């Protein structure tokens with residue numbers, strides 16, 4: 001039975017319904033939506049509030065320079081790809097990158113997947129036209145189907161429940177891979193040695209040798225490698241479809257606060273971060289650690305107002321700003337934001353997303369990115385923080401553990417013609433397994449410098 005306090009909490013949580021909510025599906029059948037959300041309201045949480053609190057502590061540490069966040073995964077997960085092999089490859093890629101970054105940063109790396117819930121996408125246009133046929137845009141498997149047919153593109157609320165079930169299964173598989181010995185440091189190191197066997201990566205030999213020596217040194221000192229067989233791994237996605245996020249929000253008896261239990265960490269996208277909008281209001285009322293994407297038009301005033309609204313108590317670890325400026329803009333735009341926030345004494349963890357500001361259309365018509373631009377934005381991020389003596393807290397990447405061809409460049413020299421070989425993403429281009437490791441090695445070099 002709900003108490004008066006529960007009802008008051010619920011009333012606040014529903015305030016977003018009175019505000020403008022951008023990028024929401026137009027569900028054709030409201031009764032079906034109500035039936036699904038009422039079932040989800042009674043479903044088991046996907047992420048435990050206590051783990052979300054732990055993550056907040058880790059992110060606070062990243063904000064102080066005592067840890068570094070690595071957040072990565074698909075642009076859009078798909079129901080069809082939620083099988084163990086693909087999930088394992090993604091987890092493995094993140095673990096491999098984390099070892100490289102841990103060594104160079106000499107701090108713990110907080111590992112977080114854009115996984116087990118990244119099923120909804122904001123779009124630039126509500127419609128998509130192909131060969132003269134116009135249909136509603138694909139908005140993620142949580143909303144409608146990717147197939148370009150009229151039926152498939154109709155938003156179907158049953159997909160919310162499917163997203164929940166597949167997220168639960170994915171979270172379970174992730175847990176298996178991060179606690180069952182797969183994450184053993186020696187094992188991850190062996191994979192990285194396998195990667196280094198390719199002469200194309202000779203320039204990373206020095207870093208790889210140093211990691212090798214460090215691990216042998218630990219071994220010689222009698223380090224308990226068995227204690228390193230499990231790693232903490234957190235789950236995150238964009239809090240976009242508010243019907244889903246609200247239905248999975250629970251009152252935590254332990255703290256008396258509301259937690260969105262669809263993930264440990266939720267972020268608000270660049271297209272939905274309006275101060276008076278529904279997304280900001282809803283996430284201001286849950287206790288999870290949260291992020292906000294900041295694109296090149298974000299002003300210092302925007303950043304300060306968002307921080308005031310989303311973290312009025314100035315709690316360390318509560319708020320992460322994920323900047324996605326574009327390689328050509330970050331050095332010009334980021335300093336004013338960081339300076340304003342720092343001068344105001346606002347606690348924020350700064351993370352770079354070097355993907356979303358660097359999207360281009362290739363000559364052959366593919367939506368793609370250049371690995372060189374991605375790396376340049378990361379370099380700009382470190383340069384800005386170094387110049388201001390502030391803390392670069394982490395990386396937010398769109399990546400996959402598979403051998404796709406979606407991003408141009410890298411040692412494999414993926415060219416425009418090569419994109420067609422295995423271009424599999426449903427929306428935005430992701431780094432493939434090799435490109436992700438190359439990026440980790442290059443970021444390691446930047447951190448060392």
Ligand SMILES: O=C[C@H](O)[C@H](O)COP(=O)(O)O
Pocket residue numbers: 075121122123124125356427428
């Ligand atoms: O991932 C981010 C956005 O959803 C995406 O870039 C929007 O893509 P669109 O411009 O193809 O709609």
Ligand SMILES: C=C(OP(=O)(O)O)C(=O)O
Pocket residue numbers: 075122238268269270271293324353356
């Ligand atoms: C949509 C995304 O990014 P942004 O809001 O930065 O465009 C995303 O990260 O999937």
